[in-house]
Amino acid sequence: MSESVQEKTFDLAIVGKLLGMVKEFYPNLVLAIFFMILSALGELFLPILIKNIIDQVSKLALEGRLDQFPISDAILYLGILVSTMGANFLQIFLLSLLSQNLILKMRNRLYIHLLGQSMSWHQNQRVGKLVSALTSDLDTLSDFINNLISGFLRDILLMVGVVAVLFSVNTSLGLITVIAFPFVVFLIVFFRKQSRSAFRRVRKAVSSLNTFVNEHLSGISIIQLFTQEEATKSRFDTENREALNASLGEMYVNATFRPLIDVILSLSLGLIIWFGGGMVLDGWITLGTLVAYIELVRLFFRPVGEFAEYFSIIQSAMAGSERVFGLLEQHSEIPDTGQYEFPRDQVGLEFQNVTFGYVPGETVLSDLSFQIPPESTVAIVGYTGAGKTTITNLVARFWDPWSGRILANGRDLRDYRLQSLRHHVQGVLQDVQLFHGTIRENVTLGRDIDDFELREAARRSRLDKILERLDKGWDTELSNNGTNLSSGERQLVSFARVLCQNPAILILDEATSNIDSETEQLIQEGLTEVLRGRTSIVIAHRLSTIRNADRILVLDRGRLIEAGTHQELLDRKGLFYNLYLLQFQRSDSPTDFKSGRQGFR
Amino acid sequence: MNQSFFSAYKRLFQRIKKYVPVYLAGVFFLVLTNSGQLLIPQAIRFGLDNLEQRFWAIVAIGILAIVVAVGRIGWRFFIVGAARRAERDLRQDVFYHLTTLEPQYFHTMPVGDLMSRLTNDLQNVRMSLGMSVITFVDGTFMGLSIIAILISTNLLLGLVSILPFLFLVVIFLIFGKKIGRLFSDSMKAFAKISDEAQESLTGIRVIQSFHRERFFFDRLDRAGRNYFGIAIQLVRIWGLFFPLVSFITGMTVWTLVVFGGNLLLQGAITPGTFVAFLSYLGMLAWPMISVAFTIDMLQRGASSLNRLYEILDARPRITSAASARPPEKSFPLAVRNLSFSYHPDLPRVLEGVEFTIDQNEIVGILGTIGSGKSTLAWLLCRLLDPPPGSIFLGGKDIREWPLADLRGHFSMVPQNPYLFSDTVAGNILFGNPGATLADVEKVVEISGLSRDIAIFPEGLNTLVGERGITLSGGQKQRVALARALIASRDILILDDALSAVDAETEEHIIDFLFRHTNTRNIILISHRISTLMNCDKVLVLDEGRLVQSGPPIDLLKTEGVFAEIAAIQRFSSEVAPHV
Known part of the structure; x- marks a missing residue:
């Protein structure tokens, strides 16, 4: 206006x-x-x-x-x-x-x-x-x-x-x-x-x-x-x-x-x-x-x-x-000069000395190197601004690194056809974007997906629980950005959308706000099945995710400072251990905390 | 034109009666203009028929031209001015009335719809108050005078030359409706394009990550082609309009030449009369067309007026009771057997909820999505209306309280913090416009905003953009918290108010808040067990029922929803690394 x-x-x-x-x-x-x-x-x-x-x-x-x-x-x-x-x-x-x-x-x-x-x-x-x-x-x-x-x-x-x-x-x-x-x-x-x-x-x-x-x-x-x-x-x-x-x-x-x-x-x-x-x-x-x-x-x-x-x-x-x-x-397309088809499964990822920032002069990731073996789950933890989300942006090639390379099965991401890469690398983001149209259209986005696959995706994302409650099920009309659904429901629709694609690499940004613990647990159950046999990166906010991950990367201000399994990191008694302890102590002894407050009143 | 047409204008007249003298002045100038215009051809005729005395004709034309100009300026000032003032008044009425309506109303009547009524419909009303008055006077006074002059000058010639115009009016009346419909169709089709584009460009990331550019392109293309089709259909009819007007005007001239030429030949009319006729016919086209325009405009104006009256007639559902007086004390806050549903046909959101909150108590509320937590918060401060006899403050049903006094006891940080496009300070001060800078700094401190504000380019005077767009979710929530705190009310409701803030910061804020606020009561709605552990008492809602209540430590030990959720959160709980 x-x-x-x-x-x-x-x-x-x-x-x-x-x-x-x-x-x-x-x-x-x-x-x-x-x-x-x-x-x-x-x-x-x-x-x-x-x-x-x-x-x-x-x-x-x-x-x-x-x-x-x-x-x-x-x-x-x-x-x-x-x-x-x-x-x-x-x-x-x-x-x-x-x-x-x-x-x-x-x-x-x-x-x-x-x-x-x-x-x-x-x-x-x-x-x-x-x-x-x-x-x-x-x-x-x-x-x-x-x-x-x-x-x-x-x-x-x-x-x-x-x-x-x-x-x-x-x-x-x-x-x-x-x-x-x-x-x-x-x-x-x-x-x-x-x-x-x-x-x-x-x-x-x-x-x-x-x-x-x-x-x-x-x-x-x-x-x-x-x-x-x-x-x-x-x-x-x-x-x-x-x-x-x-x-x-x-x-x-x-x-x-x-x-x-x-x-x-x-x-x-x-x-x-x-x-x-x-x-x-x-x-x-x-x-x-x-x-x-x-x-x-x-x-x-x-x-x-x-x-x-x-x-x-x-x-x-x-x-x-x-x-x-x-x-x-104005031309700012991501260059699409790659020749190769992205592999359908068994994809291993490697970051080699990746440095990147969104604005010139403001480095978000510096000299980052790590490997993700095929079909393993890696959890990334770190404070806000540590660069967790940026990693997902780079893997799906929404941005290209300033320097260094990202390899999938030994080949630079830039050598794959962009469309093929994006097809096989999918992210579930915190910000859910839905469109007007039916729930089915929002899940398929106009792709040709048969009913069996749709049902399977709905089951695994637990969207089926929501669909049961709706009179028109799949054909429920959504308003712009699906505002007639609750935020939890919207998240499930976007999750089902990703699962339909059956991506080779799954990137999950764990959402915390606006979902109650029960729904959250439902998704968690489904997730175990979804992650199996898939290369995945999870930006972790939950302890269970971290425990189940094959490897945990701890990021701090764009640098990888610790990496290993849950137990290894705990044993190392570094940053991860500190944060872990801090949180656990709190949820275990709420009474102390409360009495502390009352003392001041 | 039916009943509602006339009643709409009758009602409008009541509101804008005070502009009647202005309108009369305007009509006076309009008639002055018209009279001047009508006399000019007479002067021309005199000049042509008496070429020796043409000097006087020219003097007359000069004077008349000035009279016409003055008249024109005059009627525009008065009539257009009155219409715009009436528009302002109407806009004010509608807006004032809207501020008295309960928030629920805005769900049945979305803001987009209200905005279109406050812009498009108001414009239609303005047109019918300005343009249609003008075209009406023009059409009747000018049109009828010209016809009268033509007929009285020469009956046959007059009748014959007017004939084509009647044809024009008939055509316009026939096609007018279809054109109107096509116009509104084309506006809708245009809006559709804009909606499609808005949505897909907002979701560009999803489109690119699924490589669905083609699908969304087709959607926009379809909307574009639909608009194209309507536009072409429209130009097929509407495009004929102006050529047709020229044609009809030309036809009258032709009729005049053929018939008048013969009369001229026979000496029945003078050359001056002939030229005067020509001028009159040239002037007649618009008044005739404006007849059709006026009808159309008035009809549109009436239906727009009715759409505005729909708003004005919406009765505020939440009002102060007739003899409302606040009680002496404002504690406790008691909820008695509270059941609530948004609509009689809808299932109940709350079912038989009962609890009491005493002075200085900090109460937590836990519940799954859709368990009625936010509804409860809204009912307490009467943003939603509870059934009679279910919520009491200071021993008096809150429905019996004067509304402003009741709300004066509450402040709230809603789940989705809503900010205005003002500065950070402006948004905080909204809670209490009379507060001092020191007050602002204090609540900023308590809300954990100090660090953010230090980074903002203009500090407290940084503009937050439309709806706070430039702030992060957590910053918005904390500005909303500061706004609620500065209002300094007895009861503070935090409705999942820090969900976008990381756990550690939340603990810090809550801790700080409990220590520093003068607020006597806090109602804390949260999903986080760790946060709720700070409360004196926790209410657990499940599908609208109060299933558990008591001190959180007790609840933790009792089998039930609270302990279950606590267990889930302990094992999969938000781990230390924060978002």
């Missing part, structure tokens, strides 16, 4: 790129421009025809031939009228077809591009910005094309045409019309500046108001809990008042512009009647010519008011396209 005001002046390079995108629609574009010119010519020609008819009628009247109405001109007029309407419609239709096709194509291209960018790129993006690039930014293109061709170009053509016709028929009347023009241009320029800053203020105020309202309605329970209703209302009033004042300010600017243009139009009309009338009297021009003039002057001034609008639309479209092309030009 917090879009900043976006403006950019006309940029030929961007127009060129846009044109490049619509190559296959060139015939369409040429045809649309052709019909646009046709309709403009038609509109120009009509007043001339009227002039002819009136002049002929006056002439006939002078000659006393009252019964001979110029019928052929009348029919011609009708014909031009109908074809102008047809041409006008066709150009609008063809342009819409063109712009909608362009939008569809650009959106798909941009979307594919975004889906292919690396996680490190995505981490630095605001989703809202990307979404608006895919929607509103692209949508400005349709306004742009329509306004540029059916609006701006057509109106320019008409105005030039009017001036040409005027001069060709009578130079002095042409001059009179043109005299008013500089005033109008001055007005437009002046108005545009005013209007832009007024509009900017409105956008800002409205977006701020909407954000405020949205946020405070979402947090209504907090407001009521702390009985801050009155304070909230008064802050709302401030926002609401600014929105009103900004919108009134914009109205004041707009309300004065159009009437001023109209004054100029009327004054030109007056001038034309003054001079033109004199010319008619002196017999220089005919009455028909004067009538045609009046019509042409109307035609000339009609679009003037629109120009300010065209400019702002073209500007925002330029800014929108620039953002879209800007995104398309």
Whole structure:
């Protein structure tokens, strides 16, 4: 909602790129421009025809031939009228077809591009910005094309045409019309500046108001809990008042512009009647010519008011396209040059002197080396920020190491096809992401998975317990991100999703929050079976996991400081032992702890 | 236009009565504008028919042009201004009313829906208050005057040249509905694209790790093609609209030329009249079209108004009793046979729960997911409404308390901490806007936030982003804790409030909290046995029933849920290395 005001002046390079995108629609574009010119010519020609008819009628009247109405001109007029309407419609239709096709194509291209960018790129993006690039930014293109061709170009053509016709028929009347023009241009320029800053203020105020309202309605329970209703209302009033004042300010600017243009139009009309009338009297021009003039002057001034609008639309479209092309030009894909298929099972992993960080200069893992033999389970423990999650990010190749290598069965991960690697390396993350659609769709993600495998995955992840409780079972519809499930249930769905894939390497980030001990135990039971016969890395938060692991790695600030089995580490009496003791002492002697507190009260 | 149409506007009129004089001023200027516009062709006619005296015609046109300009500026100021002020008033009414509604209401009416009513619907109402008043006056006054002038000048010519416009109005009335429907379809289709993109880009990691780019691409592509189809369908009809208007205007001119030309030929009308007719017909197009627009706008406005009234008519379910007066004392907090379900058709979340909390007691609550812990917390401070006679504070049913006084006894850290896009300090002060900086520093200390704030770029003045997005889960929870502490209420409820904080830090905070707070009662909802061991008393909830209660040491020794969970946690418990 917090879009900043976006403006950019006309940029030929961007127009060129846009044109490049619509190559296959060139015939369409040429045809649309052709019909646009046709309709403009038609509109120009009509007043001339009227002039002819009136002049002929006056002439006939002078000659006393009252019964001979110029019928052929009348029919011609009708014909031009109908074809102008047809041409006008066709150009609008063809342009819409063109712009909608362009939008569809650009959106798909941009979307594919975004889906292919690396996680490190995505981490630095605001989703809202990307979404608006895919929607509103692209949508400005349709306004742009329509306004540029059916609006701006057509109106320019008409105005030039009017001036040409005027001069060709009578130079002095042409001059009179043109005299008013500089005033109008001055007005437009002046108005545009005013209007832009007024509009900017409105956008800002409205977006701020909407954000405020949205946020405070979402947090209504907090407001009521702390009985801050009155304070909230008064802050709302401030926002609401600014929105009103900004919108009134914009109205004041707009309300004065159009009437001023109209004054100029009327004054030109007056001038034309003054001079033109004199010319008619002196017999220089005919009455028909004067009538045609009046019509042409109307035609000339009609679009003037629109120009300010065209400019702002073209500007925002330029800014929108620039953002879209800007995104398309950013390349941060994980290089996918590997040739080999990732092994299906019996995968051993090895980290060789891996150094890595997310931000240059901030090392997260330094010179890390360890091995995971095929089908063994390794538990990683360490404080927050020790680099545990980073290891999973590197194994699934969401990031590549700065230096050092990660090998799977002796071959650098980068030598495998990315798709094949990701298929066989799967992580269960703490942050669960679900999508709207059924539970089945959320588990399969559109993959072809037969019912047997699905049921098996549901059983092993204990999702079946949840499905039993739901009326529609697998076909239960989830809302965006599955918010109609509890967080524990959501975790099970995402677990089942991974198990369906039957990965060769499983990375498990043990979730702690929001799951009650019983559900947790259910998952634990299933896990033993899941981990059997699979190479797995578990970021451990539980003692049972650590006990069952074949090997434990203790990380501290990106370095491996201890490694071994549970018993070995305990015997070593290092960091692991200390932490282990600390925790165990606490849960074994809660009474001491409590009495300690009471002593202070 | 049915009953609800008129009642909607009748009700609106009651609210915006005070703007009637402003509207009248606006209508005056609008009529002034219209009159000026109507007189200009007369001046042209005079000038053309009396070329020698055309100077006066030009003077007249100049004066009229200025009158028209002044009129236009005037009506915009008054009518558009009044409409926008009315919009502000209505927005304020709705927002004020929403703050009185219970949180439950926002589940039946999601915030997204409310927002669309407060933006799109409010805009429709504004349009019907501004534009439609203008188009109505324009359409009736201008339209009828022009028709009257044309007919009175020359009956036959007038009638014949108006004919094509009637055709236009009929066409518009026929297609108007379909166009309206297509417009709303296209808006929905557009929103669908945005939803798809939002969701998949948020879940980009899942998509990439399962290599399902194709699947999600197809989803967006489908949404895009659907929008494309509707847009093209729309342009097939809507694209004809403006060409058709030009055509009809052209037709009237043609009719005028064919019939009027003959009359001109016969000397029945003057050249000036002919040109005046031409001008009038040019002016007639928009008033005629605006008739159709006005009807459409008013209908939309009415249905939008009704959507807003739906909000305004929602009765607050949780209110102070009529003669509510707070009792002298505010202890104990007693729960008597409390049963609760969110909806009569839904199973009970709480079933016959009974307990008492005395002054200075620290009470823990343990329970599985869905056992009703959070529901209980919300019922205690009446964010949810308990049945009468089930919860008592200071011996008085909390439903009999004045609401603000009751809530003044509670503060809570909810399970999902909700922060506003303000600074850290702003969020903490929300709990008690009158607190001093020293107070803030104290609660920051107790909540274990000092170290985090030292790292924040702007310290306490760091902006936390929308809903606290820039903070980690644990930081958000601790800011929410600080906010609850600064409110300094008698009873503090911590609803699994430190789940994202590692065990050691949690112990530290709880320990610190027990030592330093002036809060007399703490209700601690937690999954962690180690945390609950600090309480005087623990209540164990299972599927809405209170299955165990007593001092935690006793519970540990008794067979039951508490001891079971303690056993699970001891053997698979969160080991020392923290997340």
